[in-house]
Amino acid sequence: MSTQSSTSFDLDAWRGLTALQQPEWADSAELEAVTAELAAQPPLVFAGECDQLKERLAAVARGEAIVLQGGDCAETFEGSNADAVRNKIKTLLQMAVVLTYAGSVPVVKIGRMAGQFAKPRSKPTETRDGVTLPAYRGDMVNDVEFTPEARRNDPRRLLRAYYSAATTLNLTRAFTKGGYADLRQVHAWNQDFVAGSPAGQRYELVAGEIDRALTFMRACGADPEEFSEVDFYSSHEALVLDYERALTRIDTRTGLPYDVSAHFLWIGERTRQLDGAHVEFLRHIRNPIGVKLGPTTTADDALALIERLNPEGEPGRLTFITRMGAGKVRDALPPLVEKVNGSGAPVVWLCDPMHGNTFEAESGHKTRRLDDVLDEITGFFEVHRALGTHPGGVHLEFTGDDVTECIGGGHGLAESDLHERYETACDPRLNRQQSLDLAFLVAEMYRG
Numbered sequence: 419m420s421t422q423s424s425t426s427f428d429l430d431a432w433r434g435l436t437a438l439q440q441p442e443w444a445d446s447a448e449l450e451a452v453t454a455e456l457a458a459q460p461p462l463v464f465a466g467e468c469d470q471l472k473e474r475l476a477a478v479a480r481g482e483a484i485v486l487q488g489g490d491c492a493e494t495f496e497g498s499n500a501d502a503v504r505n506k507i508k509t510l511l512q513m514a515v516v517l518t519y520a521g522s523v524p525v526v527k528i529g530r531m532a533g534q535f536a537k538p539r540s541k542p543t544e545t546r547d548g549v550t551l552p553a554y555r556g557d558m559v560n561d562v563e564f565t566p567e568a569r570r571n572d573p574r575r576l577l578r579a580y581y582s583a584a585t586t587l588n589l590t591r592a593f594t595k596g597g598y599a600d601l602r603q604v605h606a607w608n609q610d611f612v613a614g615s616p617a618g619q620r621y622e623l624v625a626g627e628i629d630r631a632l633t634f635m636r637a638c639g640a641d642p643e644e645f646s647e648v649d650f651y652s653s654h655e656a657l658v659l660d661y662e663r664a665l666t667r668i669d670t671r672t673g674l675p676y677d678v679s680a681h682f683l684w685i686g687e688r689t690r691q692l693d694g695a696h697v698e699f700l701r702h703i704r705n706p707i708g709v710k711l712g713p714t715t716t717a718d719d720a721l722a723l724i725e726r727l728n729p730e731g732e733p734g735r736l737t738f739i740t741r742m743g744a745g746k747v748r749d750a751l752p753p754l755v756e757k758v759n760g761s762g763a764p765v766v767w768l769c770d771p772m773h774g775n776t777f778e779a780e781s782g783h784k785t786r787r788l789d790d791v792l793d794e795i796t797g798f799f800e801v802h803r804a805l806g807t808h809p810g811g812v813h814l815e816f817t818g819d820d821v822t823e824c825i826g827g828g829h830g831l832a833e834s835d836l837h838e839r840y841e842t843a844c845d846p847r848l849n850r851q852q853s854l855d856l857a858f859l860v861a862e863m864y865r866g
């Protein structure tokens with residue numbers, strides 16, 4: 419069947435399949451009322467914007483652009499405030515400038531923002547000091563606080579997620595279109611970072627080159643409009659299907675369904691079963707979509723996902739986000755890339771170097787080493803370079819704040835520092851310094 423002819427029957431077919439990682443809602447009448455209310459809300463993004471992103475991702479698949487996708491592991495309602503959103507955008511823009519210069523190609527900027535409110539979990543419950551409660555599944559479902567009331571799955575949170583996403587998107591549109599994203603200003607922030615970073619000398623070369631390029635352009639009288647505005651897209655894991663279905667609309671231009679909760683949606687490693695509800699639902703929406711692929715993925719799994727999610731080979735439609743772990747990427751990735759590339763399918767390859775590299779520190783904090791993160795990206799580049807395919811970019815968990823959740827980086831954050839500002843609601847994020855360290859080091863890989 420052509421994916422282009424989806425009907426509302428198709429959009430609800432997932433309901434008859436196994437949907438993993440769905441919250442059990444205490445009150446189904448309330449869920450119904452909430453989803454009806456959501457279905458009547460205006461779209462958060464527009465189908466035309468999703469199509470524009472698809473075109474840009476098609477350029478990435480052709481090797482003509484790269485992707486920088488990132489943001490919180492789990493956004494919180496409390497964190498959807500102007501300071502936190504501005505800091506995340508600022509960090510992402512700073513990283514993007516460095517990568518744009520190094521790659522000499524456009525960088526497609528996608529936030530894990532404005533909707534990343536639901537989390538798949540390894541276990542349905544959490545036990546602390548002998549007390550067992552339902553696991554935290556993201557602010558869309560319940561609260562991170564460890565009390566029975568906070569951990570109750572509350573359908574009204576779906577509405578709060580929608581309104582928080584709207585607030586965040588409003589802020590991102592203001593920050594990226596209202597002059598804040600001016601290239602010269604972003605470069606000045608990077609120069610400050612290089613001057614203050616213990617590893618700064620290593621980055622001075624790139625920062626200096628960008629500076630000279632900008633001075634040259636100014637001297638030539640070139641001051642393009644594009645310098646002061648950037649295109650920024652939203653994304654999140656399409657996990658809670660009642661929410662995603664309620665926010666799916668038929669585009670009046672084309673008569674095709676789009677999930678207007680975000681520009682880009684992805685299917686997680688835990689919910690990518692071919693015969694599962696998530697693959698079934700996402701195959702019918704026309705947004706650009708991604709699938710996370712962990713180390714157990716076989717080349718045949720990848721081909722079957724392509725057949726199911728992009729049978730017509732639409733460029734920019736499908737992104738594979740590989741998250742193998744630093745120790746496995748060099749063995750697990752080549753068979754996938756080789757076979758997919760051999761099939762001729764136009765796939766974007768992104769590296770998520772976070773989710774295969776998590777471990778528990780002695781203090782009990784979940785953490786990641788920046789060295790492992792960089793090693794996985796290095797392996798990802800090695801594999802793509804060896805096979806002649808395009809390393810399409812990175813998918814990161816980071817924040818613009820000075821948290822202490824991951825180890826390493828120019829400032830040498832150690833395990834013993836983790837307790838100082840450990841604020842994530844789920845997995846550990848790179849802080850602002852570590853994110854910029856990473857951007858300069860990945861820039862070297864693109865130049866290499």
Ligand SMILES: O=C[C@H](O)[C@H](O)COP(=O)(O)O
Binds near residue numbers: 538
């Ligand atoms: O972000 C990814 C997952 O939600 C997270 O890694 C799950 O963590 P858990 O193993 O603590 O449930």
Ligand SMILES: C=C(OP(=O)(O)O)C(=O)O
Binds near residue numbers: 538687711
């Ligand atoms: C859960 C996530 O990742 P994965 O599906 O790769 O485990 C995530 O990116 O939040």
